[in-house]
Amino acid sequence: MNTDTALAALAALSHPTRLEAFRLLVQHEPEGLSTGQLVDASGLSQSTFSTHLAVLAKAGLVKSEKRGRQFIQRAEIDALKGLMIFLAKDCCQGRAELCEPLLAELSCC
Amino acid sequence: MNTDTALAALAALSHPTRLEAFRLLVQHEPEGLSTGQLVDASGLSQSTFSTHLAVLAKAGLVKSEKRGRQFIQRAEIDALKGLMIFLAKDCCQGRAELCEPLLAELSCC
DNA sequence: AATACCTATCGGAAATATACGATGTGTACG
DNA sequence: CGTACACATCGTATATTTCCGATAGGTATT
Numbered sequence: 001m002n003t004d005t006a007l008a009a010l011a012a013l014s015h016p017t018r019l020e021a022f023r024l025l026v027q028h029e030p031e032g033l034s035t036g037q038l039v040d041a042s043g044l045s046q047s048t049f050s051t052h053l054a055v056l057a058k059a060g061l062v063k064s065e066k067r068g069r070q071f072i073q074r075a076e077i078d079a080l081k082g083l084m085i086f087l088a089k090d091c092c093q094g095r096a097e098l099c100e101p102l103l104a105e106l107s108c109c
Numbered sequence: 110m111n112t113d114t115a116l117a118a119l120a121a122l123s124h125p126t127r128l129e130a131f132r133l134l135v136q137h138e139p140e141g142l143s144t145g146q147l148v149d150a151s152g153l154s155q156s157t158f159s160t161h162l163a164v165l166a167k168a169g170l171v172k173s174e175k176r177g178r179q180f181i182q183r184a185e186i187d188a189l190k191g192l193m194i195f196l197a198k199d200c201c202q203g204r205a206e207l208c209e210p211l212l213a214e215l216s217c218c
Numbered sequence: 219a220a221t222a223c224c225t226a227t228c229g230g231a232a233a234t235a236t237a238c239g240a241t242g243t244g245t246a247c248g
Numbered sequence: 249c250g251t252a253c254a255c256a257t258c259g260t261a262t263a264t265t266t267c268c269g270a271t272a273g274g275t276a277t278t
């Protein structure tokens with residue numbers, strides 16, 4: 001993950017609607033949710049949510065798969081992993097002492 | 110870290126200038142850098158950078174400490190850690206199988 | 219073929235973010 | 249005390265984001 005990709009992912013997740021949608025999709029891995037289900041959950045208009053979804057897709061955080069006449073959306077866990085590694089490397093580049101407590105807390109889950 | 114705090118951190122880091130400044134500060138832990146040094150590194154005007162710095166500070170990612178007539182800025186590693194745990198919990202909430210490969214790659218650093 | 223359904227895109231209005239120079243506030247130095 | 253310095257804030261112009269309704273483009277159903 002390069003800087004531009006990380007910036008796109010951070011910007012995509014920095015909006016309440018998109019963060020909530022992404023979290024919802026992660027919770028529903030690996031089955032995914034249809035776009036309509038996500039629209040309903042968001043409470044926004046269909047068109048507005050569609051643009052939000054496009055932002056998540058462009059950032060590589062969500063992939064869609066055609067299923068009959070609807071689209072099933074799925075969270076890209078690898079993209080989240082990439083973003084976290086990008087952030088972690090900020091503090092780990094040759095400074096393991098900064099990262100150790102981070103890894104210790106992460107291993108709780 | 111609650112959702113609002115995470116959103117503020119994500120938004121703060123989603124701008125090239127602010128992400129770069131934060132990474133610079135992480136690299137200079139624990140000594141920190143003066144605001145002026147950060148302004149110079151950014152290439153932006155002093156006032157513009159000051160507002161960017163305020164965003165990082167409001168998100169809790171940077172703390173400043175008065176040092177003579179200048180301010181020393183320091184990265185809050187704990188805030189980064191909190192954000193990463195917030196993101197990790199999205200995929201770990203009772204789904205350890207999603208998180209294992211993440212932790213495996215993170216332990217590299 | 220006609221219709222109903224699901225989602226994307228267009229057009230436009232309102233809100234927010236971003237940038238700068240100018241100015242204000244406080245601190246050290248002579 | 250006066251001056252130079254370090255940083256924040258104000259005022260303002262521009263760009264971007266966000267939202268909606270309306271419309272377009274496919275896909276299944278009848």
